[in-house]
Amino acid sequence: MFQTVTLALLRGCGTMLELFALTLLFSLPLGLLVAFGSMSRWAPFHFLVRWPRLLDQKFFRWLSTFAPVSWLCNVVVWIIRGTPLMLQLIIIFYGPGLWFDHNIWSFSSGRMTACVVAFVINYACYFSVIYRGGIQSVPAGQWEAGEVLGMTKRQIFFKVTLLQMIKRIVPPMSNEIITLVKDTSLARIIAISELVKMGEDFMRSDGITWPLFYTAVFYLVVVGILTLLFNFLERKLSYFR
Amino acid sequence: MSILDVQHIEKHFGATRVLEDISFSLEQGQVLSIIGSSGSGKTTLLRCLNFLERPDAGTIAVRGQTIFDAADMKAQTESQIRANRLHFGLVFQSFNLFPQYTALENVILARQLLAKSQKTGESNEAIVQEGKALLDQMGLSDRMDNYPHQLSGGQQQRVAIARALAMKPDILCFDEPTSALDPELTGEVLKVIRGLARKHTTMIIVTHEMAFARDVADHVIFMDGGVIVEQGAPADVIDNPREERTRQFLSRFSQDN
Ligand SMILES: Nc1ncnc2c1ncn2[C@@H]1O[C@H](COP(=O)(O)OP(=O)(O)O)[C@@H](O)[C@H]1O
Numbered sequence: 001m002f003q004t005v006t007l008a009l010l011r012g013c014g015t016m017l018e019l020f021a022l023t024l025l026f027s028l029p030l031g032l033l034v035a036f037g038s039m040s041r042w043a044p045f046h047f048l049v050r051w052p053r054l055l056d057q058k059f060f061r062w063l064s065t066f067a068p069v070s071w072l073c074n075v076v077v078w079i080i081r082g083t084p085l086m087l088q089l090i091i092i093f094y095g096p097g098l099w100f101d102h103n104i105w106s107f108s109s110g111r112m113t114a115c116v117v118a119f120v121i122n123y124a125c126y127f128s129v130i131y132r133g134g135i136q137s138v139p140a141g142q143w144e145a146g147e148v149l150g151m152t153k154r155q156i157f158f159k160v161t162l163l164q165m166i167k168r169i170v171p172p173m174s175n176e177i178i179t180l181v182k183d184t185s186l187a188r189i190i191a192i193s194e195l196v197k198m199g200e201d202f203m204r205s206d207g208i209t210w211p212l213f214y215t216a217v218f219y220l221v222v223v224g225i226l227t228l229l230f231n232f233l234e235r236k237l238s239y240f241r
Numbered sequence: 242m243s244i245l246d247v248q249h250i251e252k253h254f255g256a257t258r259v260l261e262d263i264s265f266s267l268e269q270g271q272v273l274s275i276i277g278s279s280g281s282g283k284t285t286l287l288r289c290l291n292f293l294e295r296p297d298a299g300t301i302a303v304r305g306q307t308i309f310d311a312a313d314m315k316a317q318t319e320s321q322i323r324a325n326r327l328h329f330g331l332v333f334q335s336f337n338l339f340p341q342y343t344a345l346e347n348v349i350l351a352r353q354l355l356a357k358s359q360k361t362g363e364s365n366e367a368i369v370q371e372g373k374a375l376l377d378q379m380g381l382s383d384r385m386d387n388y389p390h391q392l393s394g395g396q397q398q399r400v401a402i403a404r405a406l407a408m409k410p411d412i413l414c415f416d417e418p419t420s421a422l423d424p425e426l427t428g429e430v431l432k433v434i435r436g437l438a439r440k441h442t443t444m445i446i447v448t449h450e451m452a453f454a455r456d457v458a459d460h461v462i463f464m465d466g467g468v469i470v471e472q473g474a475p476a477d478v479i480d481n482p483r484e485e486r487t488r489q490f491l492s493r494f495s496q497d498n
C-alpha cells in the first residue's frame with residue numbers, strides 16, 4: 001500500500017512541479033511587462049495642455065494627464081488580485097465552452113493548459129506589483145548620481161540600479177513563489193490530479209487518512225528547498241544595504 | 242576669460258518660476274558660495290548646471306565656449322548633454338553613494354566605464370591608483386574597501402567628493418554638503434573642502450555655514466525667491482550687506498546659531 005501511495009503521490013508531485021515551473025516561466029517575464037505598463041506615463045491627450053483655456057475645465061485637465069496603458073494595467077491587476085484564483089480558474093476553464101459553444105480546452109492537455117493560463121495571469125499581476133515596488137524603491141538620487149558622473153542610461157541601469165532592485169525584489173518574490181507551490185493544489189478544482197487530490201482519492205476509496213499527511217511531506221520538501229535557495233540568495237546580497 | 246559664465250538662466254516648474262534671470266561668472270580657481278533661505282532656488286540652480294534640470298531660458302558657457310543655450314534645443318542631444326556634464330561635478334546633500342560598491346569602487350566606477358566606452362586608452366591600473374590617491378587625500382586610506390553603510394556620514398560625503406573629483410570636473414558643485422551630517426561630523430567635511438580651495442579647485446558651494454562661506458569663498462551670491470539679490474566679495478555680502486533682504490536673512494542666521 002505504502003508503495004502504491006508513494007508512486008501515486010510522486011505522480012501528483014510531478015504535476016505540481018510542472019504547473020509550478022510553467023507558471024514561473026511565463027509569469028516572471030509577463031509580470032515585468034505589466035509592471036512597465038503600469039508605470040507607463042504615455043498620455044495621448046497631453047497635447048491638450050497647448051490650450052490653457054481648455055484646462056480650466058476639470059474634465060480636460062484630467063484627460064490631458066490620462067495615461068491609458070497605466071490605467072488598464074492597474075485595473076487588470078486590481079481585478080486579478082481582488083478576486084480568488086479559484087474563481088479565475090473556473091471561469092477560464094469553463095467560460096469559453098459556455099460562451100462560444102465550443103470548449104477551446106478540449107485537446108489532450110487542455111486542462112493543464114487552462115490551468116497554466118489562469119496561474120500565469122494571476123501570478124504575473126502579483127509579480128508586477130513586486131517588480132514595481134523594487135524599481136520604485138531605488139532612490140532617484142542613484143540615477144542622478146550616475147548621470148552627473150557622465151554615465152549612460154544603460155550603464156546606470158546595469159551597473160547601479162539593477163542589483164539594488166533585485167535585492168529589494170527577492171524577499172517579497174520568495175514569499176510569493178512559496179505561496180505558488182501551495183496554490184497549485186487549487187488545480188484540483190478542474191480535476192487535475194495534483195498532490196492533494198491524489199491524497200484525497202485514497203481517503204475516499206480506501207478510507208485511510210495517512211496519505212493526506214504524506215502529501216504534506218512533499219510540499220514541505222519543495223518549500224524547504226526553495227527556502228534554502230532564497231536564503232542563499234538573500235545572504236549573497238546582504239553585503240550592502 | 243571666466244571659466245564659467247552663466248547668463249539669464251530661468252527655470253519654471255509648471256506655472257511656478259523657480260529661477261529668474263540668474264547671471265554670474267566664476268574665475269578659474271575661485272570659490273563661489275551661494276547662500277539663501279530654503280526654497281530660494283539654490284538646489285535648482287546647481288541641478289541646472291549639472292543638467293539634471295533643463296533651464297527654460299539662458300546660456301551656460303565654460304571657458305568661453307557656450308555649452309548650453311536654451312534657445313538652441315537641437316544641440317541638446319543625449320550624448321551632448323552627457324559630455325557637457327563632465328565639465329561639472331556635483332556633491333549631493335544626501336551623498337548618493339552606490340551602496341553595492343566599496344568606497345574605492347564608487348570613486349573609480351564612472352571613470353572605468355568612460356575609459357571603456359570611449360577607448361581613452363587609460364589603463365585600469367592608472368584609474369585605480371588615482372582613485373586610491375584621491376581617497377588618501379580625503380583622509381580615507383584605511384576605508385577604501387568599506388561599503389557605504391559601514392562608513393559614517395562624514396566619511397560617506399568625503400567618498401562622494403572623491404568620486405566627483407575622479408571625473409576631473411572643471412567646476413565642482415556642492416549642495417549643502419554638511420546639512421545631512423551630525424554637527425560633530427561637519428568639521429571633517431569642511432576641512433576637506435578647505436583643502437581643495439587651497440589647491441585652487443574651482444568650486445560652487447551652496448551652504449548654510451556662514452562662517453565657512455565667509456572664510457573660503459572669493460565670491461558670494463545671496464539668493465531669494467529665485468533671483469540673485471546681491472553678490473560680491475564675502476566681506477561685502479556677509480559683513481556689510483547692501484540689501485534689506487540680505488540683512489534679514491543674515492540676522493535670522495546669527496540668531497539661530
Ligand atoms: N521638481 C520640482 N517640481 C516642482 N517644484 C520644485 C521642484 N524642485 C524644486 N521645486 C520648487 O522650487 C523652489 C526652489 O527649490 P530649491 O531649488 O530646492 O530651493 P533651495 O535649494 O534653495 O532650498 C521651491 O519652491 C521648490 O518647492
Ligand SMILES: [Mg+2]
Binds near residue numbers: 280285
Ligand atoms: Mg536645496
